[in-house]
Amino acid sequence: MTASPTTNKNVQSVSGITVRLAGDSGDGMQLLGTQLTNTSALAGNDVATFPDFPAEIRAPRGTRAGVSGFQVQFASEEIFTPGDVLDALVVMNPAAMVTNLSDLRKGGILIANEDGFNEKEFKLAKVESNPLDASVIEETYRVVKVAMTKLTRDAVSEFGLGTKLADRCKNFFAMGLVYWLFGRSLDPTLRFIEAKFGKKPDVAAANVAALRAGWAYGETTEAFGESYQVNAAELVPGTYRNIMGNQAIAMGLVAASKLSGKEMFYGTYPITPASDILHELTKFKNFGVRTFQAEDEIAAICSTIGAAFGGTMGVTASSGPGIALKGEAMGLGMILELPMIIIDVQRGGPSTGLPTKTEQSDLMQAMFGRNGESPLPVLAPRSPGDCFDIAIEAWRIATECMCPVIILSDGYIANGSEPWRIPALSELPKIRVSHPEGSDGSEAYKPYMRDENLARPWARPGTPGLMHRVGGLEKEDITGNVSYDPANHQHMTDTREAKVAQIANRIPPQDVFGETSGDVLVVSWGGTYGSCHTAVDRIQKAGHKVSHAHLRYLNPMPSNIGELLGSFKKVVVPELNKGQLRMLLRAEHLVDCLGINKVQGKPFTVTELVEQITEIAESAKNQTPSAGGVARSAS
Amino acid sequence: MSSLPVLKAADFASDQDVRWCPGCGDYSILAQMKKVLPELGVPREKIVFISGIGCSSRFPYYMNTYGMHSIHGRAPAFATGLKSTRPDLMVWVITGDGDALSIGGNHFIHMLRRNIDVNVVLFNNRIYGLTKGQYSPTSREGQITKSTPMGSIDHPLSPLSLALAAEATFVARSIDAHVKHLGQTLARAAAHKGTSLVEVYQNCNVFNDGAMAYAQEKKQRDDNVVELEHGKPLIFAKGTKGIRLVGNHLEIVNTADVPADDLLIHDEKSPNPSIHMMLARMSYPEMPEPIGVFRAVENVETYDDQINAQVDLARSTKGEGDLEALFASGDTWTVQ
């Protein structure tokens, strides 16, 4: 039995739809977006999302600053981005319309809550007159004006809610309409309403009524001639769920904890967009996860190091400003040579910057943001689902090499979501962790002896005979005693550097999408994977010799990177910063990389990448490999 | 079960040379610690010393236990992470007045209010020793130091007042030169469950020599220091003077002039910290300064017990974490 009605209208089959829902931050757009995403994923589509919300919790209502948006692309083929141009845009008020309209394609569907368009709202949105009335709007788009507030009130009137509560249901009305338009089943959302509002039967019933009313409006009104159908995508067989980046990191950490037989301590201080990792992990106490909300980021990482010293795996996370505070302690973690994971969910910087917007500008901070020579491994997930694998990989490296490992995520990945194929436990790597056993203490313990990975032993306090002292002062080789000996400092600095460098031998070589030589190599890292991959795919299909290498390991980089860079006439590095990876590649490999750089708090659109990379590919085509001053040496 | 080997003070000495200036008060604190620990019957491997940065913070290197010399001011945070995950260990935090109250002020407060079961020894020499003689948050107003040639204009901070304001469950003070008292106080701190804070007046004979001579020197001590004992009246100056509570302040009286039960009787167990706070505010030269245990409140839950209790509770109610079930939670679908 299904609770979802079926349509009598024409259904047009399309391969993918990009829709953005935009309204005031109090309008429930994020909820609407998440529901649409889950429903589409359950229908078997591939989905990718991009939530975009203001930094203020209650930004002034009705203003442009208060607009909250949620974009989702769902498709019957594999997709890697939430889409550039919108096929449909739902706007709840004038501010949402004027700030989002430029992304709607010509001929796209604009659904507007007519009731949100009045003199008061025009003033708040700082528009002279009703933007819906402009003749160019009707000419350019398929405009559907719906009196959502009134229709919602009518639909829920029988439940006797006050006007305020009744009006809150209008996002469910909008949802119903959108579901009708795109042939989505109401069932998952009906289940959601039951689970969320079950204890308040009148609210639940009102939301259900609003949802159904929205659906019925689409079915009965003449405004829409047809609805659309996006078939299931052909994904790798398996069981899937929808997952957000921060959720995936939390789950990856818990998985690694189980795989390594190590309990986990998570010390952190709330900061956008990292806080959700804490919220997720607090649910996993029955996995032995101890979460600690510290008094600040410094205490957060210090508590993490304290736990690691005690033999428990320590994890901390923050965003750029908090990572800056953690710098000194990261250096201590490095010289103590204790395993831990430090997650930076990057956001727009510098300083407080753009807290809710995405950027990739902490790479240099991760690489060098500590005093002294203190290299640390740096990894970056490329998508929400990849956060799971990166968390396990970081755990493996940290325990195998006895050192802190940095994960560079970003706001786009953290809040974005995609279908995630649930792995079987047998597919996950084993992580072997051991602690030295006790001794009778007749010989002084040597806490800085090293194994083949140059890792020192992880001796746990409480073990007889292994008493030792660690600290931030330079250590003497092997004994770990304080040492100011010049030659020893050189040796220890070199050893710590070599320990990180040799990780390159134990990670997979860099893979390439496309040929391993050609005109242009696009090199990217982190959350820009989807746009870069999609762009290169299109450029290749247009006949250009362009390939794509996406780095998940930033320090050390895979050992074949130098050779790869040298095999193309031009190297292009798109980044949401002013050229940080480009600087590293140039410095390390003497390759004159070109940058495509954007710092607008927004991800790349595929279109802008296609344009710029194609231009470079055109110019590279006629260039002989030695011309153009492109250094091709790889060291 | 085999009985524990009997340890001596010397067993707690590490093989590292102690490098404090000759005559530094730190030596005496180290000696008392080595003397007290064997009496506690805790094996060496179960003891961890965590320090920040400063002369005093070199302490862990000199103890044959587990230890961590961390970063300036943050020892409480390291100790929190360690104790939360390893409640079986006895954790000591070693800190200085600059370390605990200046750069580490925030962590100091939060460690105390959380009541983590660690023992804190705060070496107070009212100066920055390691950085060679700048004034500290406990330096007296007007003090001439390297960084205050015209005299310090900061109002000094009392670590004990601060601790009491944070509702610390164990607050005490002792003196480096008063070795017997120091040993006893450390032993009581070790026995306390919850954060125990012992402020130790410690002479920095190089940069602040004699700053607390009024309390350290035998000759002056009797007149300037009042020893607190639970249930006993506050008497000093060889029994000739006492402390009386009048209205909302404390005053000095001659014991000959007032009936004995007019004197303030010390109650370290009072859950209300108001009188403890008054004691902490007694300061030389207007008043004698109390040493001993100001406050010792038992049965307040510790942070480490509670964080672990939540894990146990989650395990007993939800069952041991199951990865497969976790992955599959929420809406899932299958692609053939």
Ligand SMILES: Cc1ncc(C[n+]2csc(CCOP(=O)(O)OP(=O)(O)O)c2C)c(N)n1
């Ligand atoms: C981040 C940081 N800032 C400053 C210092 C320099 N520093 C080291 S110890 C110290 C003050 C120590 O004074 P105190 O805690 O009273 O200890 P003492 O040396 O007197 O025992 C300072 C400022 C440092 N090591 N780290």
Ligand code: SF4
């Ligand atoms: S400088 Fe002062 S505190 Fe430091 S070791 Fe010397 S005497 Fe002791």
